[in-house]
Amino acid sequence: xxxxxxxxxxxxxxxxxxxxxxxxxxxxxxxxxxxxxxxxxxxxxxxxxxxxxxxxxxxxxxxxxxxxxxxxxxxxxxxxxxxxxxxxxxxxxxxxxxxxxxxxxxxxxxxxxxxxxxxxxxxxxxxxxxxxxxxxxxxxxxxxxxxxxxxxxxxxxxxxxxxxxxxxxxxxxxxxxxxxxxxxxxxxxxxxxxxxxxxxxxxxxxxxxxxxxxxxxxxxxxxxxxxxxxxxxxxxxxxxxxxxxxxxxxxxxxxxxxxxxxxxxxxxxxxxxxxxxxxxxxxxxxxxxxxxxxxxxxxxxxxxxxxxxxxxx
Amino acid sequence: xxxxxxxxxxxxxxxxxxxxxxxxxxxxxxxxxxxxxxxxxxxxxxxxxxxxxxxxxxxxxxxxxxxxxxxxxxxxxxxxxxxxxxxxxxxxxxxxxxxxxxxxxxxxxxxxxxxxxxxxxxxxxxxxxxxxxxxxxxxxxxxxxxxxxxxxxxxxxxxxxxxxxxxxxxxxxxxxxxxxxxxxxxxxxxxxxxx
Numbered sequence: 001x002x003x004x005x006x007x008x009x010x011x012x013x014x015x016x017x018x019x020x021x022x023x024x025x026x027x028x029x030x031x032x033x034x035x036x037x038x039x040x041x042x043x044x045x046x047x048x049x050x051x052x053x054x055x056x057x058x059x060x061x062x063x064x065x066x067x068x069x070x071x072x073x074x075x076x077x078x079x080x081x082x083x084x085x086x087x088x089x090x091x092x093x094x095x096x097x098x099x100x101x102x103x104x105x106x107x108x109x110x111x112x113x114x115x116x117x118x119x120x121x122x123x124x125x126x127x128x129x130x131x132x133x134x135x136x137x138x139x140x141x142x143x144x145x146x147x148x149x150x151x152x153x154x155x156x157x158x159x160x161x162x163x164x165x166x167x168x169x170x171x172x173x174x175x176x177x178x179x180x181x182x183x184x185x186x187x188x189x190x191x192x193x194x195x196x197x198x199x200x201x202x203x204x205x206x207x208x209x210x211x212x213x214x215x216x217x218x219x220x221x222x223x224x225x226x227x228x229x230x231x232x233x234x235x236x237x238x239x240x241x242x243x244x245x246x247x248x249x250x251x252x253x254x255x256x257x258x259x260x261x262x263x264x265x266x267x268x269x270x271x272x273x274x275x276x277x278x279x280x281x282x283x284x285x286x287x288x289x290x291x292x293x294x295x296x297x298x299x300x301x302x303x304x305x306x307x308x309x310x311x312x313x
Numbered sequence: 314x315x316x317x318x319x320x321x322x323x324x325x326x327x328x329x330x331x332x333x334x335x336x337x338x339x340x341x342x343x344x345x346x347x348x349x350x351x352x353x354x355x356x357x358x359x360x361x362x363x364x365x366x367x368x369x370x371x372x373x374x375x376x377x378x379x380x381x382x383x384x385x386x387x388x389x390x391x392x393x394x395x396x397x398x399x400x401x402x403x404x405x406x407x408x409x410x411x412x413x414x415x416x417x418x419x420x421x422x423x424x425x426x427x428x429x430x431x432x433x434x435x436x437x438x439x440x441x442x443x444x445x446x447x448x449x450x451x452x453x454x455x456x457x458x459x460x461x462x463x464x465x466x467x468x469x470x471x472x473x474x475x476x477x478x479x480x481x482x483x484x485x486x487x488x489x490x491x492x493x494x495x496x497x498x499x500x501x502x503x504x505x506x507x508x
Contacts, residue, residue, distance in 0.1 A: 004325065009321065038419040041419060042418075042422065053452060061445075067362060070365060115365060121422065124425070126425075133365075171328055174328070175328065175332065182335040183368065185369065186369025186371065187369050187370065187371050189339075190341065190374065191375060193343050193344060196377060202375040205375070209480075211386075211428070214414040214415075216410060216411065269415070270372060273372065
């Protein structure tokens with residue numbers, strides 16, 4: 001078996017997959033529930049850039065959406081009821097995915113419906129919505145419902161028991177890991193040529209601009225702290241592309257990235273960026289760490305599979 | 314070679330190609346502006362974009378060398394017909410400089426849609442509302458032209474007044490600029506507010 005074949009197909013055990021599934025589902029539940037009061041203004045036929053605008057200005061060149069323009073379908077929808085039905089379907093699929101009921105179909109539907117909504121209002125999400133469907137798709141294609149899920153509970157009731165830590169071919173998990181590294185490379189490396197990053201000013205830009213910053217503090221007085229935060233981010237994101245691939249540095253780098261994203265979430269509101277990245281970075285933590293969570297502890301003899309699969313991390 | 318083995322090799326080649334495209338599209342071409350790297354990166358980006366895959370994004374590029382940044386922006390949006398009917402007003406927020414830890418998604422969307430185009434127009438980069446950076450102003454003003462309150466007021470224009478509070482990065486002081494204009498609901502044109 002070649003190294004690459006081993007990388008994608010050699011069975012592994014990784015309980016983090018089930019935690020990631022729940023986290024990705026809850027992110028969509030939280031995000032789309034918050035949009036409920038504005039659903040018609042943002043996505044409805046009479047809303048911004050909706051069906052009615054398209055009818056009034058049929059030749060007007062509508063904004064491209066930097067990634068999802070091929071999936072802009074809501075502009076064709078003339079009935080508000082259809083938009084509400086799609087939103088309910090999206091919310092339901094997100095909830096089912098989080099709970100692990102009909103996990104794979106729920107994940108596929110969540111990913112597809114999210115693309116339809118994100119394509120209609122790209123300015124709303126500050127970019128995180130463009131990566132989210134891929135991450136959900138990878139998790140849905142992995143056997144993410146085999147434990148810590150309603151699906152697993154139903155299987156147990158029928159006498160089929162996978163255990164809390166079943167082995168699986170990790171190709172979908174590997175795609176997610178590669179994508180996370182590509183994400184940090186895209187965001188991190190160009191910063192090494194950017195003036196505000198090199199001068200330690202970018203975090204000040206982010207927190208003092210109330211489009212993003214959460215708190216009305218005298219940020220100018222806290223500049224030494226913000227300079228440190230800028231250099232921490234400037235180091236961590238490019239470094240992640242070099243440290244995440246190696247077993248020796250992977251877990252520590254993942255922890256440092258989680259700390260980075262929690263710090264950003266504390267001081268700025270960038271949509272669901274930080275929660276999504278934390279959920280994705282979980283893919284780099286050791287399997288054993290997830291065994292401390294209720295429902296994921298392995299009992300002796302509880303795992304019926306004979307495969308001596310290594311764990312990740 | 315068995316059918317299962319063939320299928321597996323076919324799957325493996327697809328996985329390698331997709332992973333390679335993701336990594337190629339994130340190559341640091343800005344650091345290494347070497348022809349083949351730039352070409353490979355662009356080709357991978359086009360390929361992934363065509364199937365709706367975004368390898369990653371720069372949220373804060375930090376490329377700007379400006380010594381002043383936007384601190385806060387507030388809006389008063391009115392429908393103007395026989396009379397003037399205020400449709401949205403958060404000027405009070407700029408007066409009190411109140412910052413919300415959790416903000417309303419529509420407000421986030423509105424600021425994201427209006428800030429760039431209004432600043433560009435105010436600076437004299439007068440562009441057609443059909444040009445891409447201006448389209449969010451067109452779409453939002455068209456929405457306000459046809460909200461029920463505006464329809465009831467038989468609005469002919471939608472006026473957007475904006476208060477821009479900037480922050481000087483060197484000394485932490487702030488300054489205020491008022492800007493705005495109005496949109497004829499029957500035409501995709503923008504009329505700047507006279508100062």
